[in-house]
Amino acid sequence: MRLKFVPPMMPTLVAKPPQGDAWSHEVKFDGYRSQIIIDAGDARIFTRRGLDWTSKYRDLVEAAKGLNVQNAIIDGEVIVLNEAGLSDFAALRKAITRRQHDLYFVAFDLLHLNGHDLRDMELEDRREILAGLLGSDSRIQFSETMPGEANAIYHLIDQAGLEGMVSKRRDSKYRSGPTTNWLKTKSxxxxxxxxxxxxxxxxxxxxxxxxxxxxxxxxxxxxxxxxxxxxxxxxxxxxxxxxxxxxxxxxxxxxxxxxxxxxxxxxxxxxxxxxxxxxxxxxxxx
Incomplete structure (x- = not known):
């Protein structure tokens, strides 16, 4: 039986990032939230609302087929980078229709792998497995955890002109829909x-x-x-x-x-x- 789209876990917008060691922090990329599903020797890519956009992401689909997995569900963001190396939402729409080779998928969570549902695992464990699946030269990149204290990370992100940051409870399980276990702070x-x-x-x-x-x-x-x-x-x-x-x-x-x-x-x-x-x-x- 083929794997089905899983509605994504959605962070809550807050004014300031949460403090303390219980949280990990990642860059919030300015793109389209998407989900890669790999099974039956094929790959599909869905939008945040579950629309099948496989035909729009030909190069990313080929990259997903190249991953060494039998089946998987990967949560992430489709982005395009500008000349400064920052994700650029305005350029993304043009790239989908005209410049497929400029698209990247930034992966930040793993919901399913080789017949196993991973959603009840802790976030840190899911991400460790995900990082091990991805090579550094693929169009599918791992969203690295930012080291350091939350306010310092936010300051760096703001100064760099990035959209913001997402803070996630390290022990959180994956649950579809809005959650306060994931928080987004925008610049x-x-x-x-x-x-x-x-x-x-x-x-x-x-x-x-x-x-x-x-x-x-x-x-x-x-x-x-x-x-x-x-x-x-x-x-x-x-x-x-x-x-x-x-x-x-x-x-x-x-x-x-x-x-x-x-x-x-x-x-x-x-x-x-x-x-x-x-x-x-x-x-x-x-």
């Missing part, structure tokens, strides 16, 4: 967006509504953390140049502004839309 970055309008309601924090530069695609809202003088300047600018809401957007508490305002936003790295975002500055493009 922040700053980007420029077009400012669409300001959402202000009495007694509530004010938010700036942001869009992708040049495309008008709404990407989310950013908490307005500006000092009093800059806030007043923003309110004045919005009132002097009222605009129309983008097509299909209905936000009664929003004052829309004419195109031409740009905002610098601090937000979590590696997200398609804004998360944990705050407006740091704004200016006109005139």
């Amino acid at each position: 922040f970055t700053e980007s420029e967006f077009d400012l669409l309008g300001v959402e202000r309601e009495r007694g509530k924090p004010a938010f700036a509504l942001m869009a992708e530069r040049g495309t008008g695609r709404y990407v989310g809202s950013a908490f307005i953390t500006l000092n009093r003088e800059m806030r007043e300047r923003l309110w004045k600018r919005v009132q002097e140049a009222p605009g129309q809401p983008p097509k299909g957007m209905k936000r009664p508490a929003t004052q829309w502004v004419k195109p031409g305002l740009i905002g610098r936003v601090k937000h979590l790295r590696g997200e398609e839309d804004l998360r944990h975002a705050s407006l740091q500055d704004f200016w006109g493009d005139d």
Whole structure:
């Protein structure tokens, strides 16, 4: 009987990494969470939600067939590296269709091996077996544990421009779905967006509504953390140049502004839309 896709174990997002020896820490790669299933002399690759993307990952499938196993289920991330050697989510979509040879699979857990279900084993034991399966020259790479203390690792990851880190209880068993035995801490970055309008309601924090530069695609809202003088300047600018809401957007508490305002936003790295975002500055493009 063929092995079936196992829904992945999903880390909980936290503001700071957990401390202490009970936790191990890995780089959080900016790619597509995926699962390799090897059995019956063949290999398949599934997305996080269980879609079969084997046909999209031809080179990775061939690499998986080359592993010295009868059958296995490997949890990991499909990534592509940029010139700086960092995982690059924007380049990943292009690589899937045009540059298969640039794709790598970073393996971080082993759920099944040669007829044995390993999910009740401790994480450290599963990872030790996984590391032993993988060669250093394959497209399938092992996600190494980062040595050192949690805050120091986070600082290094942030400085390097990486998306964040994942901390895992060393003794945790593999359980599908959300878990607090795995925690992810993301680093922040700053980007420029077009400012669409300001959402202000009495007694509530004010938010700036942001869009992708040049495309008008709404990407989310950013908490307005500006000092009093800059806030007043923003309110004045919005009132002097009222605009129309983008097509299909209905936000009664929003004052829309004419195109031409740009905002610098601090937000979590590696997200398609804004998360944990705050407006740091704004200016006109005139």
